[in-house]
Structures are given as structure tokens and as C-alpha cells.
Amino acid sequence: MLSASKILDAFRSVKHPDEKSNIVELGHIEDLIVKPERVSFTLVFRKPGDPFEKSMRAACERKLKELGMAEGTELNIGSRYLKKIQHAKEADQKAEMLPHVRNIIAVASGKGGVGKSTVAANLAVALAEGGARVALVDADIYGPSLPIMFDLVNEKPFATEVDGKTRIEPLERYGVQILSIGFFVDPSKALIWRGPMASSALTSLFRDAEWGEIDYMVIDMPPGTGDIHLTLVQNLPVTGAVIVSTPQEVALADARKGVAMFRQKDINVPVLGLVENMAWFTPLELPDNKYYIFGNGGVARLAEELNVPLLGQIPLVQGVRESGDNGMPAVLDKTSPVYPLFRDLANEVRTQLAIRHSIYAPTEVVKMNDSNDPACQS
Numbered sequence: 001m002l003s004a005s006k007i008l009d010a011f012r013s014v015k016h017p018d019e020k021s022n023i024v025e026l027g028h029i030e031d032l033i034v035k036p037e038r039v040s041f042t043l044v045f046r047k048p049g050d051p052f053e054k055s056m057r058a059a060c061e062r063k064l065k066e067l068g069m070a071e072g073t074e075l076n077i078g079s080r081y082l083k084k085i086q087h088a089k090e091a092d093q094k095a096e097m098l099p100h101v102r103n104i105i106a107v108a109s110g111k112g113g114v115g116k117s118t119v120a121a122n123l124a125v126a127l128a129e130g131g132a133r134v135a136l137v138d139a140d141i142y143g144p145s146l147p148i149m150f151d152l153v154n155e156k157p158f159a160t161e162v163d164g165k166t167r168i169e170p171l172e173r174y175g176v177q178i179l180s181i182g183f184f185v186d187p188s189k190a191l192i193w194r195g196p197m198a199s200s201a202l203t204s205l206f207r208d209a210e211w212g213e214i215d216y217m218v219i220d221m222p223p224g225t226g227d228i229h230l231t232l233v234q235n236l237p238v239t240g241a242v243i244v245s246t247p248q249e250v251a252l253a254d255a256r257k258g259v260a261m262f263r264q265k266d267i268n269v270p271v272l273g274l275v276e277n278m279a280w281f282t283p284l285e286l287p288d289n290k291y292y293i294f295g296n297g298g299v300a301r302l303a304e305e306l307n308v309p310l311l312g313q314i315p316l317v318q319g320v321r322e323s324g325d326n327g328m329p330a331v332l333d334k335t336s337p338v339y340p341l342f343r344d345l346a347n348e349v350r351t352q353l354a355i356r357h358s359i360y361a362p363t364e365v366v367k368m369n370d371s372n373d374p375a376c377q378s
């Protein structure tokens, strides 16, 4: 039987000659629908009139035949061309938020301290490993942690002037473009920000930054389901949400709230799936032992209950905490026990994104202008 993940696996050997990586890593398969009688998907090209369009389509078709796609199966391959990077001024006039960011992934939870930042950081690095252009935005305005996790505590992004407007250049680390409110303010002072100020500072991280063309933008959300979340999901075309939880009941209850928030009618952001963090503990000296400190399988059960995929399970490993504190996400160490797990998580996220576009229309932004900005409403 053909399945979305089998097809995407096979497409990993299809590569555009001008790209660094294959079409799956780069998220160039969208709207994937796999049914017994029909397979359809959209191939994404960076520019119209791509000279390799025909050969890319033929390569995909060949892969499907090799996989055993039955004779007579209807095959529809559409094409989509990315927009050319516009001048900042033109983009502003169109008031389109992040027009060159193809997939925006919000990493959230209901509860604090369950590992959102850790998952967001490692997911971003894992997505970038294959050559995709990845951005990571620290939206935790009250407790930014990405500067520490990426060893960028004393770094400051440059500001450039484009058409009389100040644009912020994100910092790059481990192949990921990063912005955090922590780069601009003393983290201890960020704690006393009032809601409206925090919201407008946050939107400026997206609106006033020179992001360029990005395949995946990962957003590390603050804990809870409050104002900041609403500001974000209402102002950005978030493609999908990844909800992180630990397996114990109190965390699951909050994860349920997190999922419910994204599913609210006026927000309506698809939930790509759940990640179980601290799923078990394995001591360094007993690598084959698993201790289910926070309970066993809680997030898998929640995923089933909510009818969303379980994207991955990450154990509690001392090295994950250490690498976070040392400014090098654990996934950078290929010998780490979590390296294959985060790599698989990135694959699962790519798969869900490829399928997502076929199920839902692009997320609509409620409105993005200053009158919608709480800071401007006094």
C-alpha cells in the first residue's frame, strides 16, 4: 500500500540540480493526497519557467512506479512557483506579513517548562541539517531562552537601513537564522513588560526583520495560552502548531488547552501533532534502561483522543539539558541518543506539512496593521 510517508521517503532521492538538498528536505512537496485510486501533490519551484520542471516531474513519476503505484492510479502533479523576493518597500505596501516564509511552525504547550524551547531549538537545527533555509524566532518575550541555547548571549543583530526604514538582520548560528527579544533588552527587564508593549515588540521581530527566503520558520512560544499567543496567531499566517507535553496528567491537561486554542474557530491553525518530551529517563551508565518518571504513554493517548499525530518522543537525557545550557543544541552531536529522535521528528514535521496543505487552505491572518496592534490603541 502506498502511504504519504513511503512516498516522501522515496522522493528523498529526487533533487533539483540547483538546490543543496532533495525536494523532501526542502519542503517542495505540498498538498499531498494519497488514496488507493489517486495520488496528487504539488511540486514547488523557486522560480517560474524552471528549466528542470519537466525532468523533476518525470523523476517523481518514476519513483512512484518503482514504489509499485498500480497501473491506472490517477496521478496529478501540480506546480507552484515561489514569489520573487520583493523590495521591502513593495512588501510593505502589500502589507503582507512574511511573504517569503513558506512554512511557519509554532512550537507551543499549555504548561511551562515542558521543553518547548528545547524542542524548538533542536527541531530548527534538524530541519536545517539537510540544507533547508530555517529561521527560529524566540517569541517568549517574558523569558527568552534561545540566546543561551545558541550561545548568543552577548551578540547583537545589526540594523540596516532599507528605503529609510530600519531593518534588523537576524543572527545566524548552526545554519539557522535567529531572532530573540533577548538580543535587544536585558532579559531581567523583559519580565516587567506590559502586555501591549510586549505584543508590539514581538510583532516587530517579524515585521521589521530582513528574513529573506525561508523554507521553515520555527517559533518558540511562551508558556500558556494568553495575549502573546493571540497576537501571534492573529498576525502571522502560522502554517501549523506543534504541541509539546510531558506525559503526566497536569501537563496533558494544559496541552489539551493548547490544542483547543489553535483549533478555536477564530484562530483555526492546524495542529501538526504532539511531541512527548521527557518521555522516559535513561541514565548514562544504563543506556538500555527506561524509567517512566512522568508516566508512560500519556501523550500518545492524548494524541489519539484529539485525533492528531504523535510526532515524536524525546527522553529525559542529561546531555539535552547540558547542551541547552552550553549553547549547542543536542542534535548537533551525532553521537547523542537524541540525535536520531530529533531527526525523525523533523521528518515527521515535514510529512505533516506536506499533507497539511492538502487538507486546509492557507491560514488566514486576521489583520496586520497598526490599528490591530494593542500598543497603538490607547
Ligand SMILES: Nc1ncnc2c1ncn2[C@@H]1O[C@H](COP(=O)(O)OP(=O)(O)OP(=O)(O)O)[C@@H](O)[C@H]1O
Pocket (backbone or CB within 6 Å): 109, 111, 112, 113, 114, 115, 116, 117, 118, 119, 140, 143, 145, 221, 222, 223, 277, 278, 314, 315, 316, 317, 318, 319, 320, 321, 322, 324, 325
Ligand atoms: N528531553 C530533555 N532532557 C533533559 N533536559 C531537558 C529535556 N527537555 C528539556 N530539558 C531541560 O528542561 C528545562 C526546561 O526546558 P525548556 O526551557 O525547553 O522548556 P520550556 O517549555 O521552553 O520552558 P518555558 O515554559 O519556561 O519557556 C531546560 O533546562 C532544558 O534544558
Ligand SMILES: [Mg+2]
Pocket (backbone or CB within 6 Å): 116, 117, 118, 140, 145, 220, 221, 222
Ligand atoms: Mg521556553
